[in-house]
Structure formats: structure tokens, C-alpha cells
Amino acid sequence: MVKKPPFSSEKRQRALALSGLLILGALLAGVTELPYGGWIQIPILSLIWWHLDRTTTHTCKSYFQSGLIFGLGYFVIGLWWLYISLHDVGGMNSILSCAAVFLLSTYMALYFSIATMAIPYFKKSVVTGLLLAASWVAMEFLRGYLFTGFPWMGLAEGQINGPFAALAPLLGGLACTFLTIWISWELLQLSKRPIVSASLVIGSILIAQLAGLLHFTQALGQPITVRIIQGNFEQSLKFNPSAIAKQIDFYATEITKAPAELIVIPETAFPWPQSNLPAGLINYLQSFVNASASNVLLGVIGEAANQRNIQYTNRALGLSPKGSTYQYDKSHLVPFGEFIPPGFHWFVNAFQVPLSDFARGDTAQTPFKIDLQDQTSIYAAITICYEDVFGGELAARIRDSKPEVNLLINMTNLAWFGQSQAPSQQLRLSQLRSLETGLPALRATNTGITAVLGPDGKVLQSLPEFTQATLSTQVQAYSGKTPYVIWGNFPILSISCLLLIWGLIRRRRF
Structure with a gap:
């Protein structure tokens, strides 16, 4: 009986796939700093969806793990500066400071990984992109409210230098996030249904640009x-x-x-x-x-x-x-x-800051x-x-x-x-x-x-x-x-919730 090597070919491929997702997540965070970062984010997200499709087993567990990895790459690059406040200013031990940044990044990445599970959960169809976008909006909203919220490094602020910024006065930053995710998915579908996907991509960008002509103040x-x-x-x-x-x-x-x-x-x-x-x-x-x-x-x-x-x-x-x-x-x-959350005074005591x-x-x-x-x-x-x-x-x-x-x-x-x-x-x-x-x-x-x-x-x-x-x-x-000041996040959250409810009903039927 031949024994399997300690690190099989299958595990090696999985490790390489996860490494690729980690790099793509870091790249997604990095390009946000560029002059046209919001535009560049969209093809990178498409590349992430393509990579997930090729390297996962199309189960919720697999997508959750993969989403966690690419989210980790994204947030470690986006939030590394917390190390400076913890270590350089706060006087915290370097290992503890690195661990704190890593743990916070992991927690933030959980929201990305849960949103990504919409792809296998709702099963692939022509509406997968909409359901993924709705799931992403729901998770971003929760990320901004659970445990007092920490919505830093959302995709919306990247759209300041992207195609969907002009929609912010109408429906807010979460609407920019919705379109960023949805259009990145449709970009990936160009090879399967070129006319429909191209129309959706071009039409959405054109409508968003025309929205910039509206003035409410x-x-x-x-x-x-x-x-x-x-x-x-x-x-x-x-x-x-x-x-x-x-x-x-x-x-x-x-x-x-x-x-x-x-x-x-x-x-x-x-x-x-x-x-x-x-x-x-x-x-x-x-x-x-x-x-x-x-x-x-x-x-x-x-x-x-x-x-x-x-x-x-x-x-x-x-x-x-x-x-x-x-x-x-x-x-x-x-x-x-x-402020010190209950049970965490020991953590703050590691600082040397009053x-x-x-x-x-x-x-x-x-x-x-x-x-x-x-x-x-x-x-x-x-x-x-x-x-x-x-x-x-x-x-x-x-x-x-x-x-x-x-x-x-x-x-x-x-x-x-x-x-x-x-x-x-x-x-x-x-x-x-x-x-x-x-x-x-x-x-x-x-x-x-x-x-x-x-x-x-x-x-x-x-x-x-x-x-x-x-x-x-x-x-x-x-x-x-603006309409956003009047209505807040209610319209985009309602649209997202209705899409997710429809997705759940559709999943039961099929």
C-alpha cells in the first residue's frame, strides 16, 4: 500500500489557490489608493469571482474559506496602519500589535466571506450577480452596526475615483457598493452572454454618469x-x-x-x-x-x-x-x-496611553x-x-x-x-x-x-x-x-432585502 505524501498534490493546489486569493485581496485594497482606483477595483473583483469559480468545490464551506482568505488580504493591507498606533504610539508589544491587526482583519473578513457564500447558496443563474450584490450590501450594513460598527475600507469610498460615485446623493454609499459588486460579476459573464452583460455594464455606468447632472442643493x-x-x-x-x-x-x-x-x-x-x-x-x-x-x-x-x-x-x-x-x-x-468594551480592560492596559x-x-x-x-x-x-x-x-x-x-x-x-x-x-x-x-x-x-x-x-x-x-x-x-439625506439607507436596504427574500423563495422552488 502506497502512502500519500504528507503534502499531497491536491493540498498543494488548494494552498496555491488560497495564496492567489490572498494576493488578489491585497491588490484590491492597494489599487484603491490610485487615481482611478474605483474603476480598477471592478475588474479585480471579476478576477476574484473567476478565481473562486476555478478553485473552490462550489460548496458554502469552500466559498466561506476562500472569501475569508481574500478578505484577510484586503483588510491586512488596508488596516496595517493600526500597528503604528498600537506599537509606535501606544507602546504595545510588537507581537501583540501584529496579532491585534490580524484579529481585527480576520473579523472584518468574516463579512466578506459570508457575503461570498451567496454564490453557491443561491446556485448559479442569470441573477447570481444581483443576489451577490444584495448579500454584500447586507453584510456591509451589519459591519457598520454590530459591536458599534467598523465600516472602514468599504468598497463605496473607492468609488470616489470610480464610475458610480454620482449615485451617492441618491442612494448613498451602499448603492455604490451594490453596483460595484453586480457589475464586476456581469463583467465576468461577457464570455457566456456578451450582449446582455455588455448592455448591463455599459448601461449602468452610463446611468450613473448621467446622475451626476442632478443637483439637490x-x-x-x-x-x-x-x-x-x-x-x-x-x-x-x-x-x-x-x-x-x-x-x-x-x-x-x-x-x-x-x-x-x-x-x-x-x-x-x-x-x-x-x-x-x-x-x-x-x-x-x-x-x-x-x-x-x-x-x-x-x-x-x-x-x-x-x-x-x-x-x-x-x-x-x-x-x-x-x-x-x-x-x-x-x-x-x-x-x-x-472606550473600552466590557471584558477588554486587560487589552487597554497593554497601552501606555491615558x-x-x-x-x-x-x-x-x-x-x-x-x-x-x-x-x-x-x-x-x-x-x-x-x-x-x-x-x-x-x-x-x-x-x-x-x-x-x-x-x-x-x-x-x-x-x-x-x-x-x-x-x-x-x-x-x-x-x-x-x-x-x-x-x-x-x-x-x-x-x-x-x-x-x-x-x-x-x-x-x-x-x-x-x-x-x-x-x-x-x-x-x-x-x-439630497434624496439620501431624506431617505437614508432605507431604499437600497429594501431592494437588497427583497432580492434576498426572492432568492430564498427561488432556491426552495428549484
Whole structure:
């Protein structure tokens, strides 16, 4: 009796197939950074579906495993910069830091693998692409909500440089994801049914491009003067008292150098509890605001009292020339970075960074009122860093706001992630939010990318990364609501759920 070699030909082929999927997943993440990354994603996804068809046993288990591998390649490349915050800034052991990135990437990849199971589960037919797209949308939606959600590195933000971006004001980023998956599947079917698939591919892209001619928001009043200050302070200095004092002095000096109708500094630019800031600092800035008729938005560490003690908050503090003080406390916190999930205090103890457990702000906070020199006012919806990832939440806030929102402001500190692609990834997320809402946006960041975005998501002006500079410009406020702001994700989720229900009924019959 001949014994099988320890590593049979079949296992070797399977290992090679999985390696190929890992590489394709990494490539899919990598091309997103390219100027036309959203276009390039589509043929790469087609190649992934082709590879799955050739190398799997066409069972749900096989597709689940293969989907997990290509998702792992995708998220490890897309999220590797978390290592910088854990190891370089947080002081965590390198092995633990690598393990944390790997585990998070694996968890994210589970959503891809479950969505991929739609291919064998619903059995191949002319509607497989639609059912795969619907499954993908459902998983992406859940990825943004389960365990507080982490929808970073979705396919939608890649479409900022792709064919389907113009659909975002109508149906949101999830609709862009739906079409990306569906068209990538139809591209693969060109050899089997060339006329039908070619018509669907060309027709979908053409309709999406024509949708870009629709405008749902309009310019409001005259452009306002804006100054956005980028301090470029290393994250490691945030916990050094003398460095904190220098940072606070820098921003206070830069704010008072020149007036503007709106002056914005980044998230936690004053990295000290508000009550412990240098004596008279806020009053000094308020005096400048009153004298110059400027509105100033500060990134500070706020304090919220509860029944037991005082908790810190990640706060945007607004100063108005009419003397009123505004505050916005970050509502959607970063797991582990800003709040500690139950049972994970041991993990956070591996950091050497304080302030890891913030209090949440209310989900229905009012927008920031900006008093203008012509005696009129406009309103800005504030998001702090990570909150810019959640398009549905921002759309709901704008829809439910009593004063109409005219401008988006995102205050961010990405010094945690060093010289990586994290800033460009978040810039694309901000661009998608502007597209979805039809509103211009200001991005005030510590190390970059500080930018002004138009209501179409285009970057109008920006500062170079890792430089200390001020962006002085004018910004046009807008009024009106897009269909996405009015309806949110309801239309695309309804379409996806109906498709999946139909797929389940169809599967039982056949």
C-alpha cells in the first residue's frame, strides 16, 4: 500500500489557490489608493469571482474559506496602519500589535466571506450577480452596526475615483457598493452572454454618469472666510506636559493672528481637560472672537459629570462673537481607542496611553451656529474623526436638525497612524459624505489631510501632510437636502432585502 505524501498534490493546489486569493485581496485594497482606483477595483473583483469559480468545490464551506482568505488580504493591507498606533504610539508589544491587526482583519473578513457564500447558496443563474450584490450590501450594513460598527475600507469610498460615485446623493454609499459588486460579476459573464452583460455594464455606468447632472442643493448667500490651522504635532508629545503647553500656545497664537468668519483647529488640539487649560485662555480667545467677529471651533478634552464621577469627552468647543458657547461631544467612539468594551480592560492596559475611556455625547446634538458679518447665520454639522465613517448617522442628523445644515466640519487627529494611507482613506470617506449630503466640507487635521471639499466631494484646496501651516480660503455654504439625506439607507436596504427574500423563495422552488 502506497502512502500519500504528507503534502499531497491536491493540498498543494488548494494552498496555491488560497495564496492567489490572498494576493488578489491585497491588490484590491492597494489599487484603491490610485487615481482611478474605483474603476480598477471592478475588474479585480471579476478576477476574484473567476478565481473562486476555478478553485473552490462550489460548496458554502469552500466559498466561506476562500472569501475569508481574500478578505484577510484586503483588510491586512488596508488596516496595517493600526500597528503604528498600537506599537509606535501606544507602546504595545510588537507581537501583540501584529496579532491585534490580524484579529481585527480576520473579523472584518468574516463579512466578506459570508457575503461570498451567496454564490453557491443561491446556485448559479442569470441573477447570481444581483443576489451577490444584495448579500454584500447586507453584510456591509451589519459591519457598520454590530459591536458599534467598523465600516472602514468599504468598497463605496473607492468609488470616489470610480464610475458610480454620482449615485451617492441618491442612494448613498451602499448603492455604490451594490453596483460595484453586480457589475464586476456581469463583467465576468461577457464570455457566456456578451450582449446582455455588455448592455448591463455599459448601461449602468452610463446611468450613473448621467446622475451626476442632478443637483439637490444650492449655494446659499456669499462665500465665508475660513482659516483652518494644521499644527503637525507628534502624537507621542500629547502626553508630555511641556509639549502640551507649547502646542496650546501655538494654536492660541495662530488663532489670534488674523480674523476670519470661521477658524477651526483639529481634534484635541488642546489635549488637556477643559477645566485644566491655562487660566484665562478661553476668555482670551473669546475676547479675540468678540473683537474680530470671528467664530472659532476648538478641539478640546471636555468633561461630563455623571452620578459617580467626572468622565472625559472628545469635544468640539465653539466660540461665537455673540458670546454664546457651543459644544459638541463625540458620540460614536472608537472601540479600545476611546472606550473600552466590557471584558477588554486587560487589552487597554497593554497601552501606555491615558484617556482610553471617554463618555459618549448625545446622538441628537444641534449643529454649530456660525454668525456672519452680514448679520445672517449658517449652521455646520460637526463630526470628530471616526464619526465621518458613518454616512447613515450623519444623514439622519442633518435630516432631523431643526436649523438647516449648510456645511460639514470634520475635526481629526491622525498623528496616531504616522506616515500611512490612513489620512487618504479618511479623506475619501469625507468626500463620500459630501457627495451623499450635497454639502461642502472642511477637514481640520493635525498632520493632514487638511482640506476643503465641494458639495460634489471634489477637493478644492488642501495642505501638504506633515507640515505646520494654515489654510486661508473662502467656502460657499449650501442649502437643501439630497434624496439620501431624506431617505437614508432605507431604499437600497429594501431592494437588497427583497432580492434576498426572492432568492430564498427561488432556491426552495428549484
